[in-house]
Amino acid sequence: MLRALILTLFPEMFPGPLGVSLAGKALEKGIWALEAINIRDFAEDRHKTVDDSPYGGGTGMVMRADIMGRAIEAAQTRLPGAQLICLTPRGKPLTQAMVETLKNQELILICGRFEGIDERVMAHYNPLEISLGDYVLSGGELAAMALLDACVRLLPGVIGKESALHEESFSTFPSPCRGEGQGGGGANSAGLLEYPQYTKPPSWNGLAVPEVLLSGHHKEIEQWRRAQAENITKARRPDLWNAHAGTGPHKKD
Numbered sequence: 208m209l210r211a212l213i214l215t216l217f218p219e220m221f222p223g224p225l226g227v228s229l230a231g232k233a234l235e236k237g238i239w240a241l242e243a244i245n246i247r248d249f250a251e252d253r254h255k256t257v258d259d260s261p262y263g264g265g266t267g268m269v270m271r272a273d274i275m276g277r278a279i280e281a282a283q284t285r286l287p288g289a290q291l292i293c294l295t296p297r298g299k300p301l302t303q304a305m306v307e308t309l310k311n312q313e314l315i316l317i318c319g320r321f322e323g324i325d326e327r328v329m330a331h332y333n334p335l336e337i338s339l340g341d342y343v344l345s346g347g348e349l350a351a352m353a354l355l356d357a358c359v360r361l362l363p364g365v366i367g368k369e370s371a372l373h374e375e376s377f378s379t380f381p382s383p384c385r386g387e388g389q390g391g392g393g394a395n396s397a398g399l400l401e402y403p404q405y406t407k408p409p410s411w412n413g414l415a416v417p418e419v420l421l422s423g424h425h426k427e428i429e430q431w432r433r434a435q436a437e438n439i440t441k442a443r444r445p446d447l448w449n450a451h452a453g454t455g456p457h458k459k460d
């Protein structure tokens with residue numbers, strides 16, 4: 208089961224956005240579990256200091272290894288065998304494939320603040336280092352929330368119709384009827400961006416919904432969607448397109 212223990216200086220940020228909507232309902236139902244531990248509880252001085260200035264000089268403060276270490280070990284006593292993760296811009300960028308491997312695990316998520324965490328914590332505990340992307344956040348909490356949100360929505364019973372997950376951008380699900388035109392197969396079953404979606408009204412501000420979608424012709428709709436997904440991926444994300452093109456097999460319509 209997905210069970211997350213967050214190590215943070217701001218436990219009051221949790222569950223935050225994970226307490227509402229689908230993730231919040233799933234949390235209430237016990238489909239997943241979340242607990243935040245305050246790193247400051249492991250400080251030992253009167254002022255509950257958790258950081259200090261960097262050796263070698265420079266601006267900002269660094270989170271101390273000894274205090275982080277005590278917090279991590281307390282978390283590991285609670286969840287022995289949990290996957291240790293440190294959110295950091297120096298980590299592997301989070302992908303849907305990583306989310307798939309993490310979604311059923313017990314996770315201890317370390318959220319940095321200030322200039323980050325003393326490097327010896329990485330050397331000693333060897334956490335999986337994960338980045339939310341190539342930009343700097345002021346703390347790891349939003350990154351931890353994004354990771355958990357991406358995991359929770361994949362759990363059975365969280366999103367009503369499981370097939371909705373199969374056709375989304377980056378989806379790694381094998382499509383049951385890929386290329387067969389049986390309907391329900393995903394245009395996006397192999398790491399493509401999703402095709403464009405439309406709903407009512409059929410005409411808005413002079414813009415009509417593509418006719419094929421109103422045709423009721425399932426095979427044509429599926430072909431149109433697959434072509435759209437491929438074109439959008441080619442144009443916007445050559446990196447994903449190249450990876451997709453390398454995975455085959457491809458249906459040539």
Ligand code: SAH
Binds near residue numbers: 294317320322323341
């Ligand atoms: N000095 C660091 C940035 C520290 S930001 C550097 O230049 O690399 C403070 C904390 O925010 C980090 O310790 C990390 O936990 C979190 N953080 C910032 N950007 C992040 C990102 N892109 N992904 C994940 N965590 C991030």
